[in-house]
Amino acid sequence: MESIIFLILFPLFAGLLMLVLPNNGLRDTIVKAAAVVTCLGSIYLLFEYFGRGQVFFSIESALIDPIIVAAELAIGLFIIGISVKHKKYLITVLAALQLLIMGYTEIVFQPTHMSGYDLFIDEFSLIMALIIGIIGSLICVYATGYMRDYQSHHKDTPDNRPLFFFLMFLFLSAMFGIVFSNNIMWLFLFWEITTLCSFLLIAYARDEVSWKNGFWALLLNTVGGVAFAGAIFFVNAYSTGNDIYLNELLKASPGVALVAAAFIGFAGLTKSAQLPFSSWLVGAMVAPTPVSALLHSSTMVKAGVYVIVRFAPVFEGNLVGITFAVIGALTFLVASGIAISQSNAKKVLAYSTIANLGLVVACAGIGTEEAVWAAILLIIFHAVAKSLLFLSVGSVEHKKHSRDIEDMGGLIATMPKIALMMLIGMAGMFLAPFGMLISKWASIHAFVNAMPPFGMLLIAIIAYGSGMTVFFWTKWMGRLIEVKSESNPLKEEASGAEMSAIYSLGGLTVFACLLFPLISSTMIEPYINTVYNTASHLLSLNNMLIMLMMIVLVILLPLSLSHFAKGRTLKPQYMGGRATGDDLRFLGSMGIMKETEFSNYYFDDIFGEEKLNKIGNWMTILLLVVLFILISLFLPLEVVM
Amino acid sequence: MSFMQFIFDNPWIGVLLFIILSPFVGGIIFGLDRIITARMQGRVGPPVLQPIYDILKLFEKEKMVVHESQNFWIFGYLVFIIITGALFFAGSDILLVIFALTLAHVFLILGAFSSGSPYAHIGAERELIQLMAVEPMIIIAAVGFYEVTKSFNTSDIITFADPLILTLPGIFIGCIYILTVKLRKSPFDISTSHHAHQELVKGLNTEFAGSTLAMVELAHLYETVFLLGFLFLFFGMAAPIVGIIVIAIIYLIEIFVDNATARVKWGFMFKSCWVITAVVGVLNLMALYII
Numbered sequence: 001m002e003s004i005i006f007l008i009l010f011p012l013f014a015g016l017l018m019l020v021l022p023n024n025g026l027r028d029t030i031v032k033a034a035a036v037v038t039c040l041g042s043i044y045l046l047f048e049y050f051g052r053g054q055v056f057f058s059i060e061s062a063l064i065d066p067i068i069v070a071a072e073l074a075i076g077l078f079i080i081g082i083s084v085k086h087k088k089y090l091i092t093v094l095a096a097l098q099l100l101i102m103g104y105t106e107i108v109f110q111p112t113h114m115s116g117y118d119l120f121i122d123e124f125s126l127i128m129a130l131i132i133g134i135i136g137s138l139i140c141v142y143a144t145g146y147m148r149d150y151q152s153h154h155k156d157t158p159d160n161r162p163l164f165f166f167l168m169f170l171f172l173s174a175m176f177g178i179v180f181s182n183n184i185m186w187l188f189l190f191w192e193i194t195t196l197c198s199f200l201l202i203a204y205a206r207d208e209v210s211w212k213n214g215f216w217a218l219l220l221n222t223v224g225g226v227a228f229a230g231a232i233f234f235v236n237a238y239s240t241g242n243d244i245y246l247n248e249l250l251k252a253s254p255g256v257a258l259v260a261a262a263f264i265g266f267a268g269l270t271k272s273a274q275l276p277f278s279s280w281l282v283g284a285m286v287a288p289t290p291v292s293a294l295l296h297s298s299t300m301v302k303a304g305v306y307v308i309v310r311f312a313p314v315f316e317g318n319l320v321g322i323t324f325a326v327i328g329a330l331t332f333l334v335a336s337g338i339a340i341s342q343s344n345a346k347k348v349l350a351y352s353t354i355a356n357l358g359l360v361v362a363c364a365g366i367g368t369e370e371a372v373w374a375a376i377l378l379i380i381f382h383a384v385a386k387s388l389l390f391l392s393v394g395s396v397e398h399k400k401h402s403r404d405i406e407d408m409g410g411l412i413a414t415m416p417k418i419a420l421m422m423l424i425g426m427a428g429m430f431l432a433p434f435g436m437l438i439s440k441w442a443s444i445h446a447f448v449n450a451m452p453p454f455g456m457l458l459i460a461i462i463a464y465g466s467g468m469t470v471f472f473w474t475k476w477m478g479r480l481i482e483v484k485s486e487s488n489p490l491k492e493e494a495s496g497a498e499m500s501a502i503y504s505l506g507g508l509t510v511f512a513c514l515l516f517p518l519i520s521s522t523m524i525e526p527y528i529n530t531v532y533n534t535a536s537h538l539l540s541l542n543n544m545l546i547m548l549m550m551i552v553l554v555i556l557l558p559l560s561l562s563h564f565a566k567g568r569t570l571k572p573q574y575m576g577g578r579a580t581g582d583d584l585r586f587l588g589s590m591g592i593m594k595e596t597e598f599s600n601y602y603f604d605d606i607f608g609e610e611k612l613n614k615i616g617n618w619m620t621i622l623l624l625v626v627l628f629i630l631i632s633l634f635l636p637l638e639v640v641m
Numbered sequence: 642m643s644f645m646q647f648i649f650d651n652p653w654i655g656v657l658l659f660i661i662l663s664p665f666v667g668g669i670i671f672g673l674d675r676i677i678t679a680r681m682q683g684r685v686g687p688p689v690l691q692p693i694y695d696i697l698k699l700f701e702k703e704k705m706v707v708h709e710s711q712n713f714w715i716f717g718y719l720v721f722i723i724i725t726g727a728l729f730f731a732g733s734d735i736l737l738v739i740f741a742l743t744l745a746h747v748f749l750i751l752g753a754f755s756s757g758s759p760y761a762h763i764g765a766e767r768e769l770i771q772l773m774a775v776e777p778m779i780i781i782a783a784v785g786f787y788e789v790t791k792s793f794n795t796s797d798i799i800t801f802a803d804p805l806i807l808t809l810p811g812i813f814i815g816c817i818y819i820l821t822v823k824l825r826k827s828p829f830d831i832s833t834s835h836h837a838h839q840e841l842v843k844g845l846n847t848e849f850a851g852s853t854l855a856m857v858e859l860a861h862l863y864e865t866v867f868l869l870g871f872l873f874l875f876f877g878m879a880a881p882i883v884g885i886i887v888i889a890i891i892y893l894i895e896i897f898v899d900n901a902t903a904r905v906k907w908g909f910m911f912k913s914c915w916v917i918t919a920v921v922g923v924l925n926l927m928a929l930y931i932i
Contacts, residue, residue, distance in 0.1 A: 410757070431743075431744050431747060437740055440740075441734075441736050441737065441740065444736055444780070444783075444784065445736075445793070448784055448787050448788065452930050453927055453930050456784075456788075456923075456926045456927055456929075456930070459780075459781070459784050459926070460777075460781065460919070460922075460923045460926070462780070463776070463777040463778075463780035463781050463784075463918075464777045464915070464918075466776060466777075466780065467772070467773040467774070467775075467776030467777050468773060470743060470747065470769075470772055470773060470776060471769055471770070471772070471773040474747050474750055474751070474769055474772075475766065475769055477747075477751055477754075478750060478751055478753075478754030478755075478765055478766075478769075479754070481710070481751060481754055481755045482754045482755065482757050482762065483708055483755065483757045484757045485757070486708075542733065542734075543733070543734050543737060546728065546733060546734075546737055547737070550724065550741065550744075553720065553724075554717075557713065557716070557717050557720065558713065560712075560713055560716050561709070561710065561713045564709050564710075564712035564713055564716070565709045567704055568704045568705070568706045568709055568712075569703055569704060569705045569706070570705075570706060570707070570708075570709075571705050571706070571707060572707065573707050573756060573757060573758035573759070573761075573848060574758060574760060574842060574847055574848065575759070576760075576842070584757070584759070596759055598757075598759065598762050600766065601766050601769075601770070
């Protein structure tokens with residue numbers, strides 16, 4: 001238990017320390033040290049709780065309950081205050097509503113006085129903790145180098161780095177809180193902290209766009225917060241006993257569990273940026289890159305899918321679950337399509353995150369064993385590969401002063417190390433035999449057995465979406481390796497702190513792909529077997545061997561480069577017989593040297609952002625409205641389905 | 642059938658036969674293709690083994706490249722096309738087969754990109770569009786096989802008691818439609834073409850010469866054998882002879898269409914593939930529930 005409390009509290013105190021330290025090398029060293037401790041803490045946790053299944057803890061302290069209530073109140077008041085100050089009255093209303101619901105629940109039902117297991121850990125929490133601990137810490141290390149550059153590039157941005165590092169560590173602390181909370185009141189507090197942190201981090205630059213996007217993120221997440229508060233109210237009002245504890249709630253009667261799952265799942269949709277709420281995550285890219293990396297890989301959006309996957313068993317085989325699954329699948333389709341039409345690297349990454357989380361939500365909504373297995377694998381692989389990509393893009397941006405994919409042409413020649421890491425990350429995102437594809441394979445396996453005819457609908461959506469995924473990743477990879485003529489690589493591609501984080505994540509991506517059978521058999525399968533009371537092996541030995549063989553082959557293939565470097569005649573590209581100069585310049589018809597420029601296809605007419613978002617938003621809003629009308633019709637009854 | 646049984650019991654034999662025989666089988670198919678095409682155009686045509694002679698000759702040529710790395714990508718393409726077919730003929734999970742095929746094509750496209758040539762660039766972009774165009778249909782076909790046979794394993798699909806074409810006619814038609822794209826035949830030969838009248842010089846293959854081009858051609862032979870094998874799944878061991886005849890007829894029709902139609906714009910190719918997939922593929926899947 002001590003290690004769990006340590007993981008929740010240590011980043012918090014480390015963050016508080018950052019608030020008072022001045023901007024200098026010492027602070028950066030302390031950030032790195034604190035990150036290393038957090039990382040080691042999560043690894044220690046692995047050794048401590050590995051193979052122990054579910055373990056519950058109760059905290060016997062009279063101090064905790066008032067602290068939690070006070071913290072929730074403080075967050076609510078802070079949101080109300082800042083939204084009034086910036087005249088965002090809708091947020092004020094929502095935050096006030098949320099406070100009212102929580103206050104009413106607190107006073108009438110007094111749930112905090114219940115005694116039970118407030119904290120717990122199981123294999124799923126452990127996996128999440130490792131993701132948060134390892135990837136989150138690496139991002140903090142990266143941030144030390146990146147933020148120094150950032151402040152020197154953005155002279156007009158006030159240097160708020162103490163606050164920045166405080167928020168980063170607070171974020172990690174809250175994330176640990178979310179994955180270890182068994183009491184949903186606690187879970188909600190940590191949930192709200194992540195909302196607040198993300199808002200303040202997105203608005204870091206304190207300029208007009210940052211405030212606007214920050215408040216937009218805050219607004220959508222407060223909508224989710226109200227839904228979460230509604231779930232807590234509902235659980236307290238309509239059920240007796242200990243249903244505010246996650247383990248009890250999951251076992252509660254369908255009437256209670258399913259309604260609570262619908263409300264909390266709704267909150268999860270807002271936090272994991274699913275349609276119709278996806279726009280906040282796209283707007284969040286105004287933040288410094290480490291923030292984007294953190295939001296996209298190990299925190300925030302992962303909190304959203306974490307709760308949805310937790311409730312997956314409740315969603316199995318009913319219309320509530322199917323609705324969530326269809327929303328997730330639509331999000332996957334629409335976001336993958338939009339990613340094709342974007343040339344801004346961070347935007348492509350953002351839409352790909354939204355798409356992948358859509359796949360996770362689709363799996364969780366189906367809620368069968370296989371689907372949950374696929375969902376957890378997706379979470380793992382997405383976290384490592386996506387953080388790697390974000391950090392790489394951030395470093396490229398500092399050198400090339402552009403985050404446009406078109407400006408990354410031939411990056412393999414000028415920044416070979418980072419370009420190679422990006423290729424690994426992208427391969428991890430969509431190519432067989434790397435991680436994401438294993439998960440896609442598993443999700444197709446899961447969907448074919450899902451409730452007909454919805455399973456087939458999901459399959460059709462995934463089939464089209466996966467074609468789109470191949471398209472936008474491959475054309476980006478192509479851009480990176482498209483070298484017009486040989487040039488010398490940069491001496492220093494990024495600072496030492498940045499490179500060490502990028503290398504570690506690159507290594508982790510490959511490592512996760514090689515070790516996934518082990519992760520599956522020792523952690524994911526035991527979790528699923530506990531939840532579903534089964535003992536099945538979800539991955540046949542044969543298929544596992546084939547995948548491993550392919551991975552090893554892909555890793556070994558580059559060795560062939562040494563063979564292909566021998567005895568070749570190098571010739572310039574064919575230019576239609578024109579007289580050419582350096583870098584594919586050619587003599588045009590008027591005797592003027594012309595530049596050759598390459599550009600990718602974007603199909604704005606087919607996959608335009610505005611158009612697809614509109615369609616996706618309306619479809620998902622309609623689905624949610626229908627879902628909640630159905631729920632409200634049946635609300636007082638025992639059974640929703 | 643005891644010989645077939647022997648092969649099913651020993652998947653490695655299927656793999657070995659595929660790896661050794663495909664270049665010859667594919668070469669002969671392409672040779673016949675060229676002869677029939679020539680006759681349609683009022684020419685005599687080359688010897689039947691000409692495609693194989695071409696590849697052997699290419700291996701002897703000077704090894705010219707723009708960047709050394711492009712060979713690595715093309716080698717990856719060849720290796721993974723062989724793995725695709727090997728997995729298929731070993732009776733493995735068909736989704737893995739499909740993903741390996743996609744991986745192979747990504748290698749080919751990256752090879753074209755890596756040359757940094759304007760013609761290859763456009764060819765690569767177009768090949769990528771083709772990949773996106775056919776992907777949904779292939780996945781839906783795999784799921785269709787599963788829905789009927791309740792297995793993703795090629796070995797179970799091919800030995801299923803009834804010919805799958807009876808329950809999956811829509812998916813079969815969809816697969817034939819995308820076969821034209823996969824075989825690089827007109828009207829869908831937009832990224833590169835077997836014919837000389839290619840507006841992008843040689844598109845995707847512009848910067849590949851000598852042994853590099855030989856690897857591309859060899860991979861294409863392997864891929865063709867795999868694709869025809871994939872179509873054979875619709876008949877399987879339930880109606881093998883009918884299957885072979887139907888596939889031969891389909892191939893003849895492909896040759897005829899190749900010679901009788903003009904290349905379309907990529908937009909039409911892309912949209913029509915997706916629409917056909919939705920209309921015949923997805924509807925066929927949905928219909929399986931109603932029956």
